[in-house]
Amino acid sequence: MVSNELDGMQFDVVVLGTGLEESIIASEAAAGGKSVLHVDRNPYYGGSNACFSLSKMLEWAFCHRNCCQTPSVEVLVGGQLTDAPTFVISGEASDQHDMDTLQRLAPFELSPETTEKLQAMLKNDRSYMIELVPKVVFCRGELTEMLISCEIGEYVQFKGVAHSYLAHNGTIERIPESKEDIFASTSLSLIEKRKLMRLMTMVSDNTLYTHILDKYSDTQFTQLLQDKFKLSGMLLDAVLYLIVRVNRGDTISSREGCERLHKYVKSIGRYGRMAYLCGMYGGGSEISQSFCRLCAVSGGTYILNEKVAAIESTAENEFSVVLDHGTVRAKQIVMSPDYTSTAVPKDQI
Numbered sequence: 001m002v003s004n005e006l007d008g009m010q011f012d013v014v015v016l017g018t019g020l021e022e023s024i025i026a027s028e029a030a031a032g033g034k035s036v037l038h039v040d041r042n043p044y045y046g047g048s049n050a051c052f053s054l055s056k057m058l059e060w061a062f063c064h065r066n067c068c069q070t071p072s073v074e075v076l077v078g079g080q081l082t083d084a085p086t087f088v089i090s091g092e093a094s095d096q097h098d099m100d101t102l103q104r105l106a107p108f109e110l111s112p113e114t115t116e117k118l119q120a121m122l123k124n125d126r127s128y129m130i131e132l133v134p135k136v137v138f139c140r141g142e143l144t145e146m147l148i149s150c151e152i153g154e155y156v157q158f159k160g161v162a163h164s165y166l167a168h169n170g171t172i173e174r175i176p177e178s179k180e181d182i183f184a185s186t187s188l189s190l191i192e193k194r195k196l197m198r199l200m201t202m203v204s205d206n207t208l209y210t211h212i213l214d215k216y217s218d219t220q221f222t223q224l225l226q227d228k229f230k231l232s233g234m235l236l237d238a239v240l241y242l243i244v245r246v247n248r249g250d251t252i253s254s255r256e257g258c259e260r261l262h263k264y265v266k267s268i269g270r271y272g273r274m275a276y277l278c279g280m281y282g283g284g285s286e287i288s289q290s291f292c293r294l295c296a297v298s299g300g301t302y303i304l305n306e307k308v309a310a311i312e313s314t315a316e317n318e319f320s321v322v323l324d325h326g327t328v329r330a331k332q333i334v335m336s337p338d339y340t341s342t343a344v345p346k347d348q349i
Contacts, residue, residue: 006326011037011301014321014328016308017336019047020284023291025334027150030298037328038295043305045289047338049133051282054125135283136161136276139267143287144277155290157280160272164242168234175238177275178268192235199229199239203258203265213255221257222248243275308339 012034015026022038023045030036044050052060137143137158147153164175176182182196202208216224225231225239237248244260246252267275279286296302309322311333319330 004326006323006328009037009326009328011035011328011330013037013332013334014039014319014330015334016040016339017047018042018045018288018292018304019049019336019338020288020291022047022334022336023288023295024146026300027291027295027298030295030300036295036300037330038292038300038302039306039308039323040304041307041339044285045292045304046132046282046285047288047336049131049135049282049284049288051129051131051279051285054128054130055122057130129282131279131282131284133284135287136278137283138263139270139275139277141263141267147287147290150291150294152290152294155293156286158277159280160274161276161278162272162274166234166238166242168237173234175242177243178273180273195230195235199225199231199261200265202229203262209258209262213258216254219254221246221252221254224254224257 013026013029013036015022015029015036015038018038018040026036026038040047042050044052044056050060139160147156164177165172166175167173173187176185176188176196179197179200182188182193182200185193188196202212212224212228216228219227221244222236222240225236231239239261240246240248240250243264244252244257246257264275271277292300292302303323303325307324309324310320311322312320314320314329319333321328321330321333
């Protein structure tokens with residue numbers, strides 16, 4: 001794309017960032033007949049949920065370690081710098097040193113043995129991916145249903161999470177996740193199996209589940225597990241952390257905890273004896289990219305590795321967005337939080 005090729009182009013919506021939320025909004029806007037320009041300053045999709053090979057991960061880490069957050073981007077509300085509140089959009093480091101990836105990243109001297117191991121891993125870095133924010137989705141969760149209803153499941157490949165493990169008292173314990181697993185477990189005592197089965201039965205039975213919600217709605221979920229189901233130790237940690245996804249000290253109501261547990265149990269059996277699905281090539285980034293594909297099919301325009309220089313509101317209640325390759329106008333702007341920071345005085349920009 002040549003310089004200034006975008007000058008004068010008009011869009012209904014300009015979306016900055018290709019994270020999951022922005023990608024869903026972009027796809028919905030395009031499907032609704034709006035003209036969409038979707039821009040990301042990074043050369044990859046997913047934003048903070050991106051997924052990399054090891055070599056790309058090292059490059060990403062080096063870039064962010066040395067990020068000087070320049071150039072800044074002025075966001076002008078009202079069109080006048082002197083009168084308008086001003087925000088800063090962080091830029092990204094563009095200074096890439098022609099050095100070995102490992103030595104560029106390491107803030108310390110790597111031993112020959114460590115360097116050799118890392119180099120061996122780099123040779124096979126296409127065999128696995130590293131996700132910045134690992135994600136799993138429920139087999140019967142809202143996101144899974146959305147992927148199915150939008151008919152974009154074909155863009156994403158998932159693998160079932162067959163087993164879950166918990167670090168407890170210096171050991172790694174496999175946690176039984178279904179009734180079959182509970183019965184077959186050799187690490188649980190008969191009493192522990194009965195406690196877990198009682199909890200699973202309550203969640204699976206709609207009448208019992210509704211009764212518990214009504215009776216213990218004002219009780220903390222941890223207290224419910226301890227008082228009603230007599231869970232403690234590893235069993236309590238397993239239910240809280242692996243299933244409900246909270247820590248023991250976190251505050252969560254019985255209603256919210258039971259709803260999460262109910263969703264977990266209902267997810268088991270849809271695609272096998274597991275409740276969670278994991279993206280084969282990264283959950284967040286691949287799901288984001290699938291919605292971007294849906295947006296593109298509906299006519300959306302995509303530009304990666306495109307910096308934003310400035311955003312300014314106009315007298316026509318529109319926005320002027322200055323990009324590397326020209327200035328576009330938009331009726332609406334959707335912006336990832338990664339693009340903005342808190343308001344700062346003009347003299348600190």
